[in-house]
Amino acid sequence: MEQISNREMPEELKELVAKVNKVEPINIKAQKPKSIEELKRKLSDLSYTMRDKGKYEKFPPSIIADILQREWYFKLIGTSRDYSMLYVFNPDTGIYDSSVNLIYQLTNSIEFQALPSDWKNVIEIIRIKVPLEKPNEHRHLIPVGNGIFNTKSKKLLEFNPKYIFTSKIETNYNPDAKLKSIDGWNVEDWLKSLVLGDEEMVTLLYQVLNEAINSNYTRKKIGFLVGEGSSGKGSFQQLIINLLGFSNIATLKMEEFGGDSNKFKKSMLLGKTCNIGDDISRTPVDSVSDLMSIATGDPISIEIKNGGIYSAQLKMFCLFSGNEMPNVKGNKSNGWYRRLLIIPFNANFNGKKENTKIKDEYIKDTEVLEYVLHKAINMNFEKFIEPEAVKDAISNYKVKNDIIRSYVIERYLVENYTYYERVPIKFIKSDFIEYLKENNNRHSTIPYGFVNEILKNLNELSEGTFEEKNSRFNEDYISTLPYEMKDFVKVGTAKAIEKSG
Numbered sequence: 001m002e003q004i005s006n007r008e009m010p011e012e013l014k015e016l017v018a019k020v021n022k023v024e025p026i027n028i029k030a031q032k033p034k035s036i037e038e039l040k041r042k043l044s045d046l047s048y049t050m051r052d053k054g055k056y057e058k059f060p061p062s063i064i065a066d067i068l069q070r071e072w073y074f075k076l077i078g079t080s081r082d083y084s085m086l087y088v089f090n091p092d093t094g095i096y097d098s099s100v101n102l103i104y105q106l107t108n109s110i111e112f113q114a115l116p117s118d119w120k121n122v123i124e125i126i127r128i129k130v131p132l133e134k135p136n137e138h139r140h141l142i143p144v145g146n147g148i149f150n151t152k153s154k155k156l157l158e159f160n161p162k163y164i165f166t167s168k169i170e171t172n173y174n175p176d177a178k179l180k181s182i183d184g185w186n187v188e189d190w191l192k193s194l195v196l197g198d199e200e201m202v203t204l205l206y207q208v209l210n211e212a213i214n215s216n217y218t219r220k221k222i223g224f225l226v227g228e229g230s231s232g233k234g235s236f237q238q239l240i241i242n243l244l245g246f247s248n249i250a251t252l253k254m255e256e257f258g259g260d261s262n263k264f265k266k267s268m269l270l271g272k273t274c275n276i277g278d279d280i281s282r283t284p285v286d287s288v289s290d291l292m293s294i295a296t297g298d299p300i301s302i303e304i305k306n307g308g309i310y311s312a313q314l315k316m317f318c319l320f321s322g323n324e325m326p327n328v329k330g331n332k333s334n335g336w337y338r339r340l341l342i343i344p345f346n347a348n349f350n351g352k353k354e355n356t357k358i359k360d361e362y363i364k365d366t367e368v369l370e371y372v373l374h375k376a377i378n379m380n381f382e383k384f385i386e387p388e389a390v391k392d393a394i395s396n397y398k399v400k401n402d403i404i405r406s407y408v409i410e411r412y413l414v415e416n417y418t419y420y421e422r423v424p425i426k427f428i429k430s431d432f433i434e435y436l437k438e439n440n441n442r443h444s445t446i447p448y449g450f451v452n453e454i455l456k457n458l459n460e461l462s463e464g465t466f467e468e469k470n471s472r473f474n475e476d477y478i479s480t481l482p483y484e485m486k487d488f489v490k491v492g493t494a495k496a497i498e499k500s501g
Contacts, residue, residue, distance in 0.1 A: 001125060020277070028071040029161075033126050036092050036102070039072065040109040046071065047110040059111045061118050065125035067110055068103075073161040076132045079299065083311035086127050087166060094159025095143060098270055100307070135313060136164045139217035142377060143168035145245075149377055167215045167273040167316070169373075170245025171366075177374040180367045183357070187368050190358065194232035194347055200387035204343060205236065207384050209376035211317045212240050215273040218297045218315040220339065221384060224280075226393065227323035227345030233321050236345070239363045240319070243372060244273050250316075253277040254326055258287030264305045266290065267316055280322025283328040288336065295339050325397045341384055342393040356458055404450065407435050408457040418462050420481065422471040423495040425451060427488035454497065464501045471496035 028046070033039040045491065046067065054372070059067075067075065075096065078084025087096035088103055103126075104119045111118070140151040143165045148157040156173055157163075162366045179186055188202075208223060225233040241249055250272040269275060281387035282487050290300045297315045304310070320326070362368060399406045411431065417423050429446050447453070451468050458466040473496075481489070 001221070004258060020063045023464065029073070033091050036090060036105070039091060040105065041073065043067070043106060058113045059116075060122035062125055064107055064110050064114065064118070064349055065122045068106060068122070069126055069129055069363065072106070074126050074130045075351070076127060076130055077135050077164060077166065078132070078311055079134065079310060079313065081127075081132050083301075083309065084132060085310045085312070085404070086123060086130070089161045093164075093178050094147075095168050096161075096164060098166065099253055102357065133164050135166060136216050139214065141165075141216070142214045142474055144213075144373065144377070145170050145172040147173065149173050151377065151380070154378070165216070167248060169243065169248055169273055171243050171369045171373045173373060173377065173402040174370040175374070177367070177370040179371055180365065182362050182365065182368070183242045185355075185358065185362055187363070190362075191236075194236060194345060195389075196347055198387060198389065200365065200385060201343075201389060204385055204390065206376050206379060206389060207381060208317075208341075208343065209240065209243065209372065210379045211382075211384075212244060212319065213373070213377060215314070218317070219296060219319075219382075219384060220296050221341040222291060222295050222339045223317060223319040223341045223343065224325060225319065225343050226323070226325055228323055228348070230349045231345035231347050232349065233343075233345040234278075235359050235496060237278065237319075237321055238359055240274070240276065242290065242364050243369055243376075248273045250275040251277060253279070253281065254288070254291065254320055255281060255283065256286050257291045258285070263303050266302045267304045267307075269294075269316065270302065270312065272316060274316050277318075277320045278322070280320055280324065280326050282324075282327070284327040288328055291318060292336070325401065327360040328401060337394065337398060340394055340397070342390055342397060344389050344393045346389070403436070403441060404432075404447065404453040405457050406439075407432055408454060408461060411435050412454075412458070413462060416460070418464070418499060420485075420499075422469075422473065422477070422498050424473075424485060424489045425468070425495045425497060427485045428454065428497065430488065431484075451497075458497070464499045467498050467500070469496060469498045470494070471498055 028039065028042045031042065033042055050059075050067075073089035073096075075087050076084040077087050077096065081292040085098045086100075086103070087098050088106070089095075090102065100119075100123065103123055104116075105120045107119050109112055112121075141157075141163065142149045142151065143159070143163075144156075145168070146156065146164055147159060148165070149155075150157060154175075156175075179188060191202050191205055192199075195205065211221070211223070224235060227233045248268045252265055252268060252275055254277060256265045256277075274394060293300045294314050294316065295318065297312045297313065299311045302310050302312050325342065399409055412418070412428075415429075429450070432446065432450070455466050455468060470493050472493055473491060475491055478486060478489060478491065
Protein backbone atom coordinates (compact mmCIF):
# COMPACT_ATOMS: atom_id res chain seq x y z
CA MET A 1 0.00 0.00 0.00
CA GLU A 2 1.21 3.49 -0.76
CA GLN A 3 2.82 5.02 2.31
CA ILE A 4 0.47 7.31 4.23
CA SER A 5 1.92 10.70 5.09
CA ASN A 6 2.17 11.74 8.78
CA ARG A 7 2.06 15.44 7.89
CA GLU A 8 -0.80 17.18 9.74
CA MET A 9 -2.07 13.81 10.99
CA PRO A 10 -3.58 13.59 14.49
CA GLU A 11 -1.10 12.13 16.97
CA GLU A 12 -3.42 9.26 17.94
CA LEU A 13 -3.30 7.95 14.34
CA LYS A 14 0.43 8.14 13.78
CA GLU A 15 1.29 4.92 15.59
CA LEU A 16 -1.58 3.09 13.85
CA VAL A 17 -0.47 4.30 10.42
CA ALA A 18 3.10 3.24 11.12
CA LYS A 19 1.90 -0.29 11.92
CA VAL A 20 -0.34 -0.45 8.87
CA ASN A 21 2.46 0.66 6.55
CA LYS A 22 4.75 -2.07 7.86
CA VAL A 23 2.32 -4.87 7.08
CA GLU A 24 3.17 -6.65 3.83
CA PRO A 25 0.22 -6.82 1.44
CA ILE A 26 -1.16 -10.34 1.15
CA ASN A 27 -2.27 -9.61 -2.42
CA ILE A 28 -5.80 -10.88 -2.33
CA LYS A 29 -6.10 -10.18 -6.06
CA ALA A 30 -3.48 -12.84 -6.83
CA GLN A 31 -5.35 -15.40 -4.70
CA LYS A 32 -8.45 -14.97 -6.92
CA PRO A 33 -11.23 -15.52 -4.40
CA LYS A 34 -14.12 -17.36 -6.05
CA SER A 35 -16.90 -15.72 -4.07
CA ILE A 36 -17.83 -12.61 -2.12
CA GLU A 37 -17.81 -14.64 1.10
CA GLU A 38 -14.25 -15.80 0.45
CA LEU A 39 -13.21 -12.21 -0.35
CA LYS A 40 -14.79 -10.97 2.88
CA ARG A 41 -12.95 -13.61 4.90
CA LYS A 42 -9.61 -12.65 3.35
CA LEU A 43 -10.22 -8.97 4.03
CA SER A 44 -11.14 -9.79 7.62
CA ASP A 45 -7.96 -11.87 8.05
CA LEU A 46 -5.87 -9.03 6.63
CA SER A 47 -7.59 -6.58 8.97
CA TYR A 48 -6.80 -8.80 11.94
CA THR A 49 -3.12 -8.90 10.97
CA MET A 50 -3.01 -5.15 10.58
CA ARG A 51 -4.57 -4.62 13.96
CA ASP A 52 -1.65 -6.47 15.51
CA LYS A 53 -4.09 -8.86 17.21
CA GLY A 54 -6.52 -6.28 18.46
CA LYS A 55 -4.31 -3.62 20.03
CA TYR A 56 -5.97 -0.84 18.00
CA GLU A 57 -9.56 0.07 18.42
CA LYS A 58 -10.76 1.21 14.99
CA PHE A 59 -9.49 1.88 11.46
CA PRO A 60 -10.50 5.28 10.04
CA PRO A 61 -12.23 5.47 6.61
CA SER A 62 -9.03 6.61 4.87
CA ILE A 63 -7.16 3.44 5.81
CA ILE A 64 -10.14 1.18 5.02
CA ALA A 65 -10.36 2.80 1.59
CA ASP A 66 -6.63 2.31 0.97
CA ILE A 67 -6.84 -1.37 1.94
CA LEU A 68 -9.83 -1.98 -0.31
CA GLN A 69 -8.29 -0.17 -3.25
CA ARG A 70 -5.00 -2.03 -2.87
CA GLU A 71 -6.45 -5.48 -2.37
CA TRP A 72 -9.41 -5.55 -4.75
CA TYR A 73 -10.83 -4.14 -8.01
CA PHE A 74 -12.75 -0.86 -8.00
CA LYS A 75 -13.45 1.36 -10.98
CA LEU A 76 -15.39 4.45 -11.92
CA ILE A 77 -17.21 3.45 -15.10
CA GLY A 78 -18.34 6.23 -17.41
CA THR A 79 -16.99 9.30 -19.17
CA SER A 80 -16.74 11.85 -16.33
CA ARG A 81 -15.33 11.41 -12.82
CA ASP A 82 -17.98 13.68 -11.35
CA TYR A 83 -20.94 11.82 -12.83
CA SER A 84 -19.70 8.22 -13.13
CA MET A 85 -20.71 5.45 -10.77
CA LEU A 86 -18.33 3.44 -8.60
CA TYR A 87 -18.24 -0.29 -9.34
CA VAL A 88 -16.61 -3.23 -7.57
CA PHE A 89 -15.75 -6.54 -9.19
CA ASN A 90 -18.05 -9.29 -7.93
CA PRO A 91 -16.41 -12.75 -8.04
CA ASP A 92 -19.82 -14.40 -7.59
CA THR A 93 -20.98 -13.10 -10.97
CA GLY A 94 -17.72 -12.31 -12.79
CA ILE A 95 -18.80 -8.75 -13.60
CA TYR A 96 -18.63 -5.29 -12.01
CA ASP A 97 -21.38 -4.36 -9.56
CA SER A 98 -22.59 -0.86 -8.59
CA SER A 99 -24.16 -2.05 -5.33
CA VAL A 100 -23.19 0.29 -2.49
CA ASN A 101 -24.45 -2.40 -0.12
CA LEU A 102 -21.73 -4.72 -1.38
CA ILE A 103 -19.06 -2.09 -0.76
CA TYR A 104 -20.52 -1.55 2.73
CA GLN A 105 -20.15 -5.29 3.39
CA LEU A 106 -16.50 -5.26 2.32
CA THR A 107 -15.91 -2.21 4.50
CA ASN A 108 -17.48 -4.00 7.43
CA SER A 109 -15.19 -7.01 6.85
CA ILE A 110 -12.20 -4.78 7.50
CA GLU A 111 -13.74 -2.71 10.30
CA PHE A 112 -16.79 -4.21 12.03
CA GLN A 113 -17.13 -1.07 14.16
CA ALA A 114 -17.58 1.17 11.12
CA LEU A 115 -20.71 3.32 11.19
CA PRO A 116 -22.92 4.17 8.19
CA SER A 117 -21.20 7.55 8.00
CA ASP A 118 -17.85 5.73 7.76
CA TRP A 119 -19.16 3.50 4.94
CA LYS A 120 -20.10 6.56 2.89
CA ASN A 121 -16.76 8.22 3.54
CA VAL A 122 -14.94 5.09 2.37
CA ILE A 123 -16.83 5.21 -0.93
CA GLU A 124 -16.04 8.91 -1.46
CA ILE A 125 -12.32 8.32 -0.79
CA ILE A 126 -12.20 5.37 -3.21
CA ARG A 127 -13.96 7.47 -5.87
CA ILE A 128 -11.13 9.99 -5.75
CA LYS A 129 -8.37 7.41 -6.21
CA VAL A 130 -9.63 4.71 -8.59
CA PRO A 131 -9.22 4.91 -12.38
CA LEU A 132 -12.00 6.14 -14.67
CA GLU A 133 -12.81 3.51 -17.28
CA LYS A 134 -15.20 3.26 -20.19
CA PRO A 135 -17.52 0.26 -20.26
CA ASN A 136 -16.58 -2.56 -22.59
CA GLU A 137 -17.10 -1.57 -26.22
CA HIS A 138 -16.07 -4.84 -27.86
CA ARG A 139 -19.24 -6.13 -29.53
CA HIS A 140 -17.66 -9.57 -30.04
CA LEU A 141 -17.30 -10.21 -26.29
CA ILE A 142 -20.59 -11.29 -24.71
CA PRO A 143 -20.78 -12.32 -21.03
CA VAL A 144 -22.90 -15.43 -20.54
CA GLY A 145 -23.59 -17.64 -17.53
CA ASN A 146 -20.27 -19.52 -17.54
CA GLY A 147 -17.84 -17.01 -19.02
CA ILE A 148 -17.27 -14.48 -21.79
CA PHE A 149 -18.00 -15.74 -25.29
CA ASN A 150 -15.78 -14.39 -28.06
CA THR A 151 -17.89 -14.38 -31.24
CA LYS A 152 -14.76 -14.00 -33.41
CA SER A 153 -12.72 -16.90 -32.06
CA LYS A 154 -15.82 -18.88 -30.97
CA LYS A 155 -14.06 -19.52 -27.65
CA LEU A 156 -15.33 -19.13 -24.10
CA LEU A 157 -13.08 -16.97 -21.91
CA GLU A 158 -12.96 -16.99 -18.12
CA PHE A 159 -14.42 -14.02 -16.27
CA ASN A 160 -11.64 -11.58 -15.47
CA PRO A 161 -11.57 -8.14 -13.79
CA LYS A 162 -9.79 -6.76 -16.85
CA TYR A 163 -13.03 -7.14 -18.81
CA ILE A 164 -15.30 -4.29 -17.76
CA PHE A 165 -18.81 -5.70 -17.90
CA THR A 166 -21.68 -4.59 -15.70
CA SER A 167 -24.29 -7.11 -16.86
CA LYS A 168 -24.52 -10.66 -18.21
CA ILE A 169 -27.05 -13.39 -18.93
CA GLU A 170 -27.86 -16.50 -16.92
CA THR A 171 -27.74 -19.24 -19.57
CA ASN A 172 -24.44 -21.06 -20.05
CA TYR A 173 -22.79 -21.33 -23.45
CA ASN A 174 -22.63 -24.95 -24.59
CA PRO A 175 -20.61 -25.46 -27.81
CA ASP A 176 -22.26 -28.86 -28.29
CA ALA A 177 -25.87 -27.71 -27.83
CA LYS A 178 -28.37 -29.59 -30.01
CA LEU A 179 -32.02 -29.14 -30.90
CA LYS A 180 -34.01 -31.00 -28.26
CA SER A 181 -37.40 -32.63 -28.76
CA ILE A 182 -39.75 -32.84 -25.77
CA ASP A 183 -42.95 -34.84 -26.18
CA GLY A 184 -42.78 -34.17 -29.93
CA TRP A 185 -42.28 -30.40 -29.40
CA ASN A 186 -39.14 -28.47 -30.39
CA VAL A 187 -38.30 -24.80 -30.27
CA GLU A 188 -37.76 -24.38 -34.03
CA ASP A 189 -41.23 -25.63 -34.97
CA TRP A 190 -42.71 -23.58 -32.15
CA LEU A 191 -41.10 -20.34 -33.35
CA LYS A 192 -42.41 -21.01 -36.87
CA SER A 193 -45.91 -21.41 -35.50
CA LEU A 194 -45.69 -17.98 -33.84
CA VAL A 195 -45.03 -16.25 -37.17
CA LEU A 196 -47.28 -18.37 -39.42
CA GLY A 197 -44.38 -20.29 -40.93
CA ASP A 198 -42.59 -17.20 -42.28
CA GLU A 199 -38.90 -18.20 -42.40
CA GLU A 200 -37.73 -14.58 -42.59
CA MET A 201 -39.71 -13.79 -39.45
CA VAL A 202 -38.09 -16.74 -37.64
CA THR A 203 -34.70 -15.30 -38.57
CA LEU A 204 -35.82 -11.94 -37.20
CA LEU A 205 -36.87 -13.56 -33.90
CA TYR A 206 -33.36 -15.01 -33.53
CA GLN A 207 -31.88 -11.59 -34.36
CA VAL A 208 -34.01 -10.12 -31.57
CA LEU A 209 -32.60 -12.77 -29.21
CA ASN A 210 -29.07 -11.89 -30.33
CA GLU A 211 -29.69 -8.21 -29.60
CA ALA A 212 -31.22 -8.97 -26.21
CA ILE A 213 -28.24 -10.96 -24.91
CA ASN A 214 -25.60 -8.33 -25.74
CA SER A 215 -25.84 -5.14 -23.67
CA ASN A 216 -22.47 -3.89 -24.95
CA TYR A 217 -23.56 -3.19 -28.50
CA THR A 218 -26.63 -1.66 -30.07
CA ARG A 219 -28.04 -1.79 -33.58
CA LYS A 220 -29.97 1.35 -32.70
CA LYS A 221 -33.45 -0.15 -32.57
CA ILE A 222 -36.29 -0.25 -30.04
CA GLY A 223 -38.29 -3.48 -30.23
CA PHE A 224 -42.08 -3.91 -30.12
CA LEU A 225 -43.86 -7.26 -29.97
CA VAL A 226 -47.34 -6.42 -31.25
CA GLY A 227 -50.36 -8.69 -31.53
CA GLU A 228 -53.74 -9.52 -30.07
CA GLY A 229 -54.14 -11.80 -27.06
CA SER A 230 -53.31 -15.49 -27.62
CA SER A 231 -50.91 -14.62 -30.45
CA GLY A 232 -47.80 -16.11 -28.80
CA LYS A 233 -45.99 -12.83 -28.12
CA GLY A 234 -46.16 -13.38 -24.35
CA SER A 235 -44.55 -16.81 -24.68
CA PHE A 236 -41.75 -15.43 -26.88
CA GLN A 237 -41.20 -12.68 -24.30
CA GLN A 238 -40.97 -15.36 -21.62
CA LEU A 239 -38.35 -17.21 -23.69
CA ILE A 240 -36.18 -14.07 -23.62
CA ILE A 241 -36.65 -13.73 -19.85
CA ASN A 242 -35.68 -17.38 -19.31
CA LEU A 243 -32.64 -17.02 -21.58
CA LEU A 244 -31.32 -13.94 -19.80
CA GLY A 245 -32.54 -14.69 -16.28
CA PHE A 246 -35.14 -12.54 -14.57
CA SER A 247 -32.55 -10.86 -12.32
CA ASN A 248 -30.78 -9.54 -15.43
CA ILE A 249 -33.85 -7.80 -16.83
CA ALA A 250 -35.34 -4.38 -16.09
CA THR A 251 -39.11 -3.99 -16.46
CA LEU A 252 -39.70 -0.30 -17.18
CA LYS A 253 -42.72 0.57 -19.30
CA MET A 254 -42.36 3.16 -22.06
CA GLU A 255 -43.94 5.98 -20.07
CA GLU A 256 -41.50 5.35 -17.19
CA PHE A 257 -38.52 6.52 -19.26
CA GLY A 258 -39.66 10.16 -18.96
CA GLY A 259 -41.38 12.60 -16.63
CA ASP A 260 -40.47 13.94 -13.18
CA SER A 261 -42.66 11.39 -11.41
CA ASN A 262 -40.46 8.63 -12.87
CA LYS A 263 -37.07 10.25 -12.30
CA PHE A 264 -35.78 7.53 -9.96
CA LYS A 265 -37.05 4.57 -11.99
CA LYS A 266 -34.29 4.65 -14.59
CA SER A 267 -31.85 3.50 -11.88
CA MET A 268 -33.50 0.08 -12.29
CA LEU A 269 -31.67 -0.19 -15.63
CA LEU A 270 -28.23 -0.32 -14.01
CA GLY A 271 -26.63 -3.76 -14.11
CA LYS A 272 -29.30 -5.16 -16.43
CA THR A 273 -28.82 -6.74 -19.84
CA CYS A 274 -32.20 -5.91 -21.38
CA ASN A 275 -35.40 -4.01 -20.58
CA ILE A 276 -38.75 -5.68 -21.22
CA GLY A 277 -41.90 -3.64 -20.63
CA ASP A 278 -45.23 -5.29 -21.30
CA ASP A 279 -48.82 -4.05 -21.64
CA ILE A 280 -48.23 -0.98 -23.81
CA SER A 281 -50.54 1.73 -22.48
CA ARG A 282 -53.13 3.58 -24.55
CA THR A 283 -52.15 6.76 -22.73
CA PRO A 284 -49.96 8.97 -24.97
CA VAL A 285 -46.26 8.79 -24.11
CA ASP A 286 -44.91 12.27 -23.38
CA SER A 287 -41.20 11.73 -23.99
CA VAL A 288 -39.02 9.10 -25.66
CA SER A 289 -35.80 11.12 -25.52
CA ASP A 290 -33.97 8.87 -23.03
CA LEU A 291 -35.30 5.74 -24.70
CA MET A 292 -33.87 6.89 -28.03
CA SER A 293 -30.56 7.77 -26.35
CA ILE A 294 -30.28 4.23 -24.99
CA ALA A 295 -31.05 2.83 -28.44
CA THR A 296 -28.28 4.91 -30.00
CA GLY A 297 -25.82 4.29 -27.15
CA ASP A 298 -25.71 7.91 -25.98
CA PRO A 299 -25.39 8.80 -22.27
CA ILE A 300 -28.46 9.48 -20.13
CA SER A 301 -28.80 10.97 -16.64
CA ILE A 302 -29.82 8.57 -13.89
CA GLU A 303 -30.91 9.83 -10.50
CA ILE A 304 -30.69 7.48 -7.53
CA LYS A 305 -32.92 8.28 -4.58
CA ASN A 306 -30.71 9.72 -1.83
CA GLY A 307 -27.72 8.78 -3.97
CA GLY A 308 -27.04 11.57 -6.45
CA ILE A 309 -27.22 12.01 -10.22
CA TYR A 310 -24.98 10.02 -12.56
CA SER A 311 -24.34 9.78 -16.26
CA ALA A 312 -24.64 6.29 -17.71
CA GLN A 313 -24.01 5.03 -21.22
CA LEU A 314 -26.38 2.10 -21.62
CA LYS A 315 -26.66 0.05 -24.80
CA MET A 316 -29.24 -2.45 -23.66
CA PHE A 317 -32.02 -3.58 -25.97
CA CYS A 318 -35.36 -2.11 -24.91
CA LEU A 319 -38.35 -4.27 -25.84
CA PHE A 320 -42.05 -3.61 -25.30
CA SER A 321 -45.14 -5.67 -25.99
CA GLY A 322 -48.85 -5.01 -26.32
CA ASN A 323 -51.95 -5.33 -28.43
CA GLU A 324 -51.06 -2.21 -30.38
CA MET A 325 -48.27 0.30 -30.82
CA PRO A 326 -47.96 3.26 -28.41
CA ASN A 327 -49.16 6.75 -29.14
CA VAL A 328 -46.04 8.88 -28.87
CA LYS A 329 -46.93 12.49 -28.25
CA GLY A 330 -44.90 15.20 -29.95
CA ASN A 331 -42.51 12.89 -31.82
CA LYS A 332 -43.43 12.08 -35.39
CA SER A 333 -39.91 12.53 -36.72
CA ASN A 334 -38.11 10.19 -39.07
CA GLY A 335 -35.58 9.77 -36.26
CA TRP A 336 -38.23 8.07 -34.14
CA TYR A 337 -39.47 5.89 -36.98
CA ARG A 338 -35.90 4.82 -37.82
CA ARG A 339 -35.56 3.42 -34.30
CA LEU A 340 -38.62 1.19 -34.56
CA LEU A 341 -38.36 -2.56 -34.85
CA ILE A 342 -41.96 -3.79 -34.92
CA ILE A 343 -42.34 -7.57 -34.70
CA PRO A 344 -45.96 -8.43 -35.56
CA PHE A 345 -47.50 -11.55 -34.03
CA ASN A 346 -50.41 -12.37 -36.31
CA ALA A 347 -51.03 -15.94 -35.19
CA ASN A 348 -54.29 -16.66 -33.37
CA PHE A 349 -54.32 -19.56 -30.93
CA ASN A 350 -57.83 -18.83 -29.67
CA GLY A 351 -60.03 -21.89 -29.75
CA LYS A 352 -57.05 -24.25 -29.80
CA LYS A 353 -56.24 -26.51 -26.90
CA GLU A 354 -53.55 -24.73 -24.92
CA ASN A 355 -50.39 -26.68 -24.16
CA THR A 356 -49.42 -25.11 -20.85
CA LYS A 357 -46.21 -27.15 -20.77
CA ILE A 358 -44.69 -24.92 -23.46
CA LYS A 359 -44.55 -21.86 -21.21
CA ASP A 360 -44.29 -23.69 -17.90
CA GLU A 361 -41.69 -26.32 -18.82
CA TYR A 362 -40.38 -26.53 -22.38
CA ILE A 363 -38.98 -23.01 -22.80
CA LYS A 364 -37.47 -23.23 -19.30
CA ASP A 365 -35.55 -26.43 -20.13
CA THR A 366 -31.78 -25.94 -19.80
CA GLU A 367 -30.93 -27.81 -23.01
CA VAL A 368 -33.55 -25.85 -24.97
CA LEU A 369 -32.14 -22.55 -23.69
CA GLU A 370 -28.56 -23.60 -24.44
CA TYR A 371 -29.58 -24.47 -28.02
CA VAL A 372 -31.35 -21.12 -28.47
CA LEU A 373 -28.33 -19.26 -27.06
CA HIS A 374 -25.91 -21.19 -29.27
CA LYS A 375 -27.87 -20.31 -32.40
CA ALA A 376 -28.56 -16.68 -31.46
CA ILE A 377 -25.06 -15.80 -30.24
CA ASN A 378 -23.40 -17.18 -33.37
CA MET A 379 -25.44 -15.00 -35.73
CA ASN A 380 -23.42 -12.43 -37.65
CA PHE A 381 -25.39 -9.46 -38.99
CA GLU A 382 -25.12 -5.68 -39.09
CA LYS A 383 -28.78 -4.76 -39.53
CA PHE A 384 -32.08 -6.39 -38.69
CA ILE A 385 -33.83 -7.85 -41.70
CA GLU A 386 -37.19 -6.32 -42.65
CA PRO A 387 -39.69 -8.94 -43.82
CA GLU A 388 -42.79 -7.64 -45.59
CA ALA A 389 -44.84 -8.13 -42.41
CA VAL A 390 -42.51 -5.74 -40.57
CA LYS A 391 -42.59 -3.11 -43.34
CA ASP A 392 -46.40 -3.21 -43.35
CA ALA A 393 -46.52 -2.86 -39.56
CA ILE A 394 -44.25 0.20 -39.58
CA SER A 395 -46.21 1.82 -42.43
CA ASN A 396 -49.51 1.29 -40.60
CA TYR A 397 -48.05 2.67 -37.37
CA LYS A 398 -46.88 5.86 -39.07
CA VAL A 399 -50.45 6.53 -40.10
CA LYS A 400 -51.96 5.78 -36.69
CA ASN A 401 -49.30 7.64 -34.72
CA ASP A 402 -49.37 10.75 -36.93
CA ILE A 403 -52.88 12.23 -37.08
CA ILE A 404 -51.92 14.66 -39.86
CA ARG A 405 -50.49 11.90 -42.01
CA SER A 406 -53.56 9.84 -41.24
CA TYR A 407 -55.77 12.72 -42.40
CA VAL A 408 -53.83 13.08 -45.64
CA ILE A 409 -54.06 9.38 -46.42
CA GLU A 410 -57.59 8.67 -45.24
CA ARG A 411 -59.30 11.93 -46.21
CA TYR A 412 -57.28 14.24 -48.46
CA LEU A 413 -56.22 11.52 -50.90
CA VAL A 414 -59.36 9.39 -50.63
CA GLU A 415 -61.60 12.41 -51.36
CA ASN A 416 -59.25 13.32 -54.22
CA TYR A 417 -58.60 16.89 -53.08
CA THR A 418 -55.35 16.61 -55.05
CA TYR A 419 -57.46 16.88 -58.22
CA TYR A 420 -57.94 20.59 -57.55
CA GLU A 421 -55.19 23.00 -58.42
CA ARG A 422 -55.88 25.27 -55.42
CA VAL A 423 -57.46 24.09 -52.16
CA PRO A 424 -58.32 26.78 -49.57
CA ILE A 425 -56.44 26.30 -46.31
CA LYS A 426 -59.52 27.47 -44.35
CA PHE A 427 -61.37 24.49 -45.79
CA ILE A 428 -58.50 22.07 -45.03
CA LYS A 429 -58.43 23.17 -41.37
CA SER A 430 -62.20 22.82 -41.00
CA ASP A 431 -62.15 19.43 -42.72
CA PHE A 432 -59.33 18.27 -40.42
CA ILE A 433 -61.36 19.19 -37.30
CA GLU A 434 -64.29 17.18 -38.68
CA TYR A 435 -61.95 14.26 -39.30
CA LEU A 436 -60.79 14.38 -35.67
CA LYS A 437 -64.37 14.28 -34.43
CA GLU A 438 -65.30 11.39 -36.71
CA ASN A 439 -62.37 9.38 -35.37
CA ASN A 440 -63.07 10.24 -31.70
CA ASN A 441 -59.68 11.89 -31.43
CA ARG A 442 -59.24 13.77 -28.17
CA HIS A 443 -57.50 16.66 -29.99
CA SER A 444 -59.85 19.37 -31.28
CA THR A 445 -57.42 22.09 -32.31
CA ILE A 446 -55.07 22.65 -35.24
CA PRO A 447 -51.56 21.41 -34.33
CA TYR A 448 -48.53 23.67 -34.58
CA GLY A 449 -46.93 23.47 -38.03
CA PHE A 450 -50.11 21.96 -39.49
CA VAL A 451 -49.76 23.30 -43.06
CA ASN A 452 -46.08 22.34 -43.31
CA GLU A 453 -46.92 18.79 -42.21
CA ILE A 454 -49.75 18.60 -44.75
CA LEU A 455 -47.34 19.72 -47.50
CA LYS A 456 -44.63 17.30 -46.39
CA ASN A 457 -47.02 14.34 -46.54
CA LEU A 458 -48.61 15.40 -49.83
CA ASN A 459 -45.22 15.76 -51.50
CA GLU A 460 -44.23 12.34 -50.19
CA LEU A 461 -47.44 10.45 -50.91
CA SER A 462 -48.83 12.08 -54.07
CA GLU A 463 -47.65 13.05 -57.53
CA GLY A 464 -46.86 16.66 -58.26
CA THR A 465 -45.44 19.48 -56.13
CA PHE A 466 -47.53 21.10 -53.40
CA GLU A 467 -46.86 24.57 -51.95
CA GLU A 468 -48.60 27.09 -49.71
CA LYS A 469 -49.40 30.29 -51.64
CA ASN A 470 -51.59 33.37 -51.66
CA SER A 471 -53.79 32.18 -54.50
CA ARG A 472 -56.27 34.04 -56.66
CA PHE A 473 -59.81 32.64 -56.80
CA ASN A 474 -62.19 33.82 -59.57
CA GLU A 475 -65.81 32.86 -60.13
CA ASP A 476 -65.02 30.38 -62.89
CA TYR A 477 -62.57 28.42 -60.70
CA ILE A 478 -64.82 28.56 -57.62
CA SER A 479 -67.65 27.07 -59.67
CA THR A 480 -65.54 23.93 -60.27
CA LEU A 481 -65.02 23.28 -56.56
CA PRO A 482 -67.21 20.84 -54.60
CA TYR A 483 -69.92 22.51 -52.55
CA GLU A 484 -68.17 21.81 -49.20
CA MET A 485 -65.19 23.91 -50.33
CA LYS A 486 -67.18 26.82 -51.79
CA ASP A 487 -68.26 28.01 -48.33
CA PHE A 488 -64.62 28.73 -47.43
CA VAL A 489 -63.59 30.89 -50.36
CA LYS A 490 -64.69 34.07 -52.06
CA VAL A 491 -63.59 35.86 -55.19
CA GLY A 492 -60.19 37.37 -54.48
CA THR A 493 -56.98 36.24 -52.80
CA ALA A 494 -56.75 33.54 -50.10
CA LYS A 495 -54.15 31.20 -48.67
CA ALA A 496 -54.30 27.84 -50.38
CA ILE A 497 -52.32 24.70 -51.13
CA GLU A 498 -51.39 24.88 -54.79
CA LYS A 499 -50.45 21.92 -56.92
CA SER A 500 -48.04 22.12 -59.86
CA GLY A 501 -46.44 19.57 -62.13
